[in-house]
């Protein structure tokens with residue numbers, strides 16, 4: 001049990017919060033701007049990439065995960081891994097359903 | 103047990119230490135872990151409907167593109183900014199609670215609530231518009247442009263209303279929780295050694311923000327990629 | 333040295349102190365309790381009612397199947413009965429059974445904690461369960477539901493004219509209760525272990541509950557969102573899963589089974605945990621291969637998520653993904669087999685004492701193995717095409733769920749009954765009950781393997797006359813099984829008043845729960861225990877007891 005009681009949590013310095021906020025706002029404008037120009041197949045990955053980056057920023061800094069216990073990391077990563085299993089194995093069906101069988 | 107000695111002084115019972123815990127440190131660790139575990143279930147909850155959405159987007163790209171054109175990107179974008187700002191004020195509220203300044207905590211919590219309400223207001227405006235455009239799925243639904251795509255456009259709208267609705271429900275719950283936290287902050291419950299409720303509230307609020315960070319591109323931007331452009 | 337704590341406590345019969353049962357009285361002291369022990373009892377009473385109700389529907393179905401003609405129940409009624417039977421038994425009885433009753437009661441004590449991490453959420457979870465269960469009961473009263481417990485679309489969303497929304501809503505709510513229990517357990521196990529209680533000193537029941545909680549947390553949300561989509565589709569008639577409106581029914585099945593295959597592990601993992609406790613206690617040995625048994629629980633929790641589409645082999649999924657799922661299904665059998673192997677190895681050359689919990693666990697090991705092996709048959713693509721939707725499947729999952737999980741629940745109930753109530757149950761009657769359950773169970777379900785193999789489909793109220801002999805056997809078995817289940821109801825209630833006083837440690841077992849009085853005090857321990865011994869340290873305990881006798 002000793003391992004889990006940490007010293008009182010560090011207080012995040014103010015500039016960190018403001019930088020993160022500016023990055024999030026910039027990301028929002030960027031994703032909106034990117035959606036107005038035709039990049040063909042690349043539009044979707046770009047939008048997803050920006051959204052993921054924003055989410056990671058919120059998780060790491062606003063939600064203090066960067067200072068959190070390893071267990072918190074495990075919880076977060078596990079939930080995405082499980083979601084990944086749902087996606088991958090379900091899409092494995094949809095994407096191969098109409099392949100020909102010889 | 104090292105911590106027994108470290109926290110020995112806390113055996114002077116803190117008013118908010120619950121009886122099942124040894125000390126406030128243990129209580130804090132338990133409540134944040136509890137919230138994270140809860141958020142993990144939320145990730146799967148929203149993830150599940152996101153997968154259903156994605157599968158139909160793969161099957162019906164044209165209908166998705168048409169329906170995507172009906173979305174008010176400006177309103178969605180502004181709402182994203184509103185939520186991000188509310189996340190900032192929420193983070194600052196946690197910080198000031200940690201530092202033990204009651205006034206600042208109250209101000210930031212209140213600002214967060216206000217931004218949350220603004221978000222819901224803009225969302226209500228959008229809902230109202232869609233309703234009048236006949237874009238609410240079910241018997242009320244109207245789509246004349248190309249009838250053969252109508253059921254699929256409707257399917258998109260099911261996801262649109264369903265996902266934003268679930269998100270809005272979470273927002274409403276969040277605002278309700280904020281009222282409670284504000285009332286506790288008002289009564290000076292929080293301070294450097296006890297601020298877990300604010301922190302846990304923050305985790306929830308940021309999570310709801312993250313959901314929207316994904317919903318915005320999914321429902322407003324992505325639908326028409328590939329088809330209209332390509 | 334390690335056992336000093338043990339034998340000290342062992343012979344220290346606490347003075348007549350207040351315990352969790354007599355600290356206060358009155359209905360409100362129960363309905364508003366935050367004590368995990370009382371909440372466990374609330375759950376015990378509620379799920380027992382559900383078990384009886386589900387059993388009633390089962391018995392009616394078996395009576396109908398006594399004769400080939402559909403004479404006792406109309407086909408509509410029969411459809412409703414198997415649906416209600418399934419929903420009640422799975423969502424309202426088996427999923428909460430071991431976790432919410434025994435886990436709630438025993439887990440914090442095994443950890444040396446005063447309570448779960450979130451007592452109020454624990455109570456909330458019971459209330460959610462009750463709301464869900466009452467919704468379910470209401471549906472029974474106002475006319476039932478006929479979709480099968482699987483709620484397959486589009487029948488459930490567009491064509492069935494029974495009370496689908498009410499039922500799914502009930503299951504949805506109960507799902508949250510299950511999530512909250514899992515959340516509480518995970519946090520408690522991580523954050524509230526007594527000093528000295530390291531992970532590798534935890535009883536295997538705790539490991540099993542941990543793995544179960546993982547599954548509850550990671551699978552149930554998908555069921556919840558799926559049921560939401562189902563309700564939306566039925567409510568406003570749009571086509572999320574209805575092919576006529578552009579939806580895909582297979583998507584429903586994927587999402588449903590992403591929950592429901594792991595859900596079978598919510599039922600069986602806790603029973604495995606009980607098995608480890610009981611095997612160790614009644615052979616007086618360390619569990620053979622402790623770490624393997626512990627990690628196999630986690631492995632099951634993980635691998636259990638990768639096999640769900642073996643329920644959809646004939647539903648029209650891609651043949652390629654069917655092959656993958658068939659292949660993966662074999663992996664999940666490995667950790668289960670490891671456990672069976674380790675229990676058997678522990679039993680080997682142990683001085684087994686044949687008390688009731690042990691009898692149930694021996695039954696559990698045999699029947700679970702049988703269910704697992706037939707599961708492997710079903711996971712083989714070619715064979716599954718032959719027996720899918722026949723009584724073979726029914727027999728398979730009853731061997732797992734009834735022969736495995738329910739047996740495990742009864743084993744745990746008897747094992748911890750003295751701790752929970754402070755009274756011993758009458759051993760002779762209990763052994764008789766265990767025997768009747770074992771015999772009745774096999775007589776009920778073994779013939780169903782043969783029936784299924786011969787091609788009798790499930791979910792019909794009439795069948796071809798040549799199947800009658802086996803069906804009569806099955807119904808006869810079900811009657812014996814019913815008697816076997818009624819017996820504990822009678823003698824356990826009887827024991828509350830007339831049972832022998834149990835004392836702190838009636839089985840001479842190791843584990844923190846056997847160091848506190850029976851029934852335990854409100855805060856479980858008079859002072860926070862410090863753990864200095866390894867899990868299942870029976871050899872050291874026996875040695876210590878020998879020494880005290882020599883003195």
Ligand code: HEM
Nearest residue numbers: 596599600642643661665704707708710711720721729732
């Ligand atoms: C050794 C591991 C297991 C394997 C490989 C396995 C395999 C299968 C397969 C392939 C089916 C589908 C049969 C069909 O519909 O044609 C099935 C059905 C079923 N299994 Fe298992 N199973 C295993 C363990 C379990 C466990 C542990 C439980 C419960 C605690 C369980 C409960 C069920 C249920 C309820 C069904 C029927 C579902 C329905 O269609 O209503 N299985 N199993």
Ligand SMILES: [Cu+2]
Nearest residue numbers: 593640642643
């Ligand atoms: Cu399965």
